Amino acid sequence: MSFVDQVNPKQLEAIKAVQGPVMVIAGPGSGKTRVLTFRIAHLINIGVPAYQILALTFTNKAASEMRERVTKIVGDKSKSLWMGTFHSIFARLLRVECEKLGYGKNFSIYDTQDSISLIKNVMNDLGVPSQNYNPRSVLSRISGAKNQLITPEVYQEQAADIFEEKTGLIWNEYRKRLKQNNGMDFDDLLLKPIDLLTQHKKILEHYQDRFKFILIDEYQDTNHAQYVLVNLLAQKNRNICVVGDDAQSIYAFRGADIRNILEFERNYPDLKIIRLEQNYRSTKIILKAADGLIKNNVDQIPKDLWTENDDGAKITVLHCNDDADEGGSIVKSIFEESGKHKLQFKEFAIMYRTNAQSRSLEDALRKNSIPYSIIGGVEFYLRKEVKDVLAYLRLLVNPADNESFRRIVNYPSRGIGAVAVDHLKKFAVSNSLGFLEAAAHAPEISGISAKGKNAIAALAAMFTKYQRLRGEMSISEMSRALVDEIGILHIFKDEGTPEAIARWENVQELLSAITEFSEQNAEATLEDFLQDVTLVSDVDRWEDKFNSVTLMTLHSAKGLEFPVVFIAGLEEGLLPFYSAEPDRKTLEEERRLLYVGLTRAKKILFLSHVRIRFRFGEMSYQSPSRFIDEIDSSLIETRRSIAKHYAAEPAKRKIADSSVKARRMKKEKSESHYFTDEQPDYDGQSDEMLSEGTVVEHEIFGKGKIVRVSGSGDSQKAVVEFYDVGRKNLMLKYARLKIV
C-alpha cells in the first residue's frame, strides 16, 4: 500500500498506531477522513479480518464515503466492515439480539415526532394538562436523563420540582407504552444495547471478541450513553481510536459532552494522543479568521493550526437591509464569483442557523433561476402524507404498534372518531390486546355504532389481507397495492389543489423510494426500509452530482467542504442564537458552530447580516453578531448591498400600525407603511447624545424611554422601553430615533 507518501508524519503516526487506545485531535481540514480511511485499510492489509472492525461515524454519508474509499484500496473485503452511525449500527445489532430484552425483531423505531405524540397520549391518559407541560420539553427532559443513564426510578426520587415529578410519572408510562408497542425511541437504540451487554456477560464477550478494533469519528459529539456503550465493547481489547475536535463540538443540546474526551484520558491512562494541526482545506485568511474567533472560547484544548495554502481573498461581510435583500446580495455575489473564477453552482453553499431562514434565500435563488438543493428543513420523510403511509407500513410490520394505529385509524376519514377509538382502546386494554388485534373483534365492542364497527372491522380485515400478501408479493408491489386500496391518491387527485398535487407526488415518490430500495438490495425487507427512513438523514441522501447551490444549517454542514461559502444571518439573537441573555456556555457553543461554518470554506467566504428580519411573526431590528467583531478586521472587507435587481420581491413589508403584533404573511397585502430596499439615510443620529432615561420616538414603535446604551460607533445599541410595544433592542445606526 502506498499511503506513506500521501500523508504527513503525524497522519502516518495516527494510521499506524493500531494497538491500544489512541485519541486523534484533528483540526478542521487536517485530513481526518484520509487518516481514518488509511487506518482501516492498514488494519485489513496487516491481516485483521474486516468484520472485526467497527467504525462509528456521525452521519451515514460519512460512513458510505469512507467505505467507498476503503474499497478502492482493499477491494471487496470492505464489505464486511461494520460502519455507520451509532444509531444505525446498534439498531442493526438489536434486530439480532432484541428478543433477549423482550422485544420482537420487528420493533418500530420512533422518531422525535412519534415520541412526542406518544407523550401527548400518555399525558392525556394521566390527566396532565399539556397546556402546563409542553410535551416537547417533557420529551427533551426524558431524553436528557436517558442519555445520562439515569433511570426513571432515580429520576423520580430526585425530582426537584413539580415539573420533574410529572416528567418522571410521564416517563414511566411512556416507557411502558413503548415496550407494549414493541417500539424504541432514538435513545433506546443506545440504551437497550447497554442493557443487553451489561445483563448478558456471554453476549458482551461475544461482541468484545467480534469488534477487536473500534474507531469513532466526531468523538466530540458523542454523549455519555455512547461513551459507556463503546467502552463496554472496547474494554477487553482496548484497541480503540477516537478522532475529534473539541472546537467543533456543536451538539451539547443533544447531550454531547466534552467530558467524554477528558474521561477518556482518565479511563485509558496509556492513551496515545496525536494532534493533526496542518490544514489542507482553507486559505490562510479563512483559517486565521476561524482561529481568531475560536480563541475567544475559554473551554478548549489549545491548538496551533497552520496551512501552506495561499493567503486567498479577504472575507466579505455583506450589510443588508432585510432578508430579501440578503438573498439578493448573496445571489449577486454568486454571479460575480462564478464569473470571476469560473465556478459551477455546486461549488457554492449557503449556511444558516435555523431552517426558517432558508425561505427568503430560496426565493432569491428561484427568482434568478439558480438551481439549488436544500438539506434538512421539513424533510421528505417527515411530511404528513408520507408519515401517514409509513404508519400503515409500520403497523403491517409491527401490529403491536398502537401509535401507528392511532395515526391511521381514521385517515383517510372512515367515520371512526375519537369516541369510537376510546371504546376500542378500553376494550384493548381490558383484554390485553394491541389496538389492531382489538379492531378484529369490533363486533364485540360495546358503545360503538354499527357503522363504526363495520368500518373498524373492515380496517382490521384489510391488514389481515396485506399480512398475507406480504408473503406473496415484492415489498414494492405490496406497498403500491396497499396505497391504492387506502385510496389517498384518488383523494389528492380529486382535490386538485396545488397542495394536494404536491402530496400526491410525495406519496408517489415514497413508493418509488421503496422500489429503488428493494432494487438496490434484493434481500431487503420492509423492516429494513422503515429503519432506513427513520435513521438516514437528509445530509446522507445529499449528493453533489447535481450542479446546484447547496443550502443547509450550520449543523448539517459538519464534515462537508465547499470552495465558496456564505453564512447568512450573523445577527445577535440568531447567531449566536438566544432569546434570553445567553450564558458563557451557550455563547461558546454558538461560537463553535460558526467556527464549523467558517472552516467549511476552501477559498472564498461571505458573511451577511440584515437590519430588519421577520422573526416569530414579528418585525425585528437586528444588530450584527458580536462574532463579526471577533474576527480580525484586517481579514475583512465590508460591502453595503444594493441588490434591488436580484432581490426576490421588492422588499416591501407592511407594518400596519404602531402595535407591531404577529402578522401572517398572507395578511400582508394591503395598507400603508412600506419599508423599501433603498439605502437608509445614515443621518448621523448615533453621533447625538443618547443616554439612559432619554425619551425618544421611533417611526414605528412610537415613543419610549432608553433603558440601556451599549457599544460605540456603528455598533452602538440601545434597549428602549416603548410605551406601546414594550422593550426592544435597537441598533442606533438603523433605528433613526428622534429625541423628544
Add this chain to the structure above:
DNA sequence: ATTAGGCGATTTTTT
C-alpha cells in the same frame, strides 16, 4: 357522533 372549517399558537440546532 363525526366532520369541516376557522382561528390561534407555535418554530434552534438532529439521530
Add this chain to the structure above:
DNA sequence: ATCGCCTAAT
C-alpha cells in the same frame, strides 16, 4: 405548514 381547539353542520 401543522396541530389542537372551537363551533356549526350533517
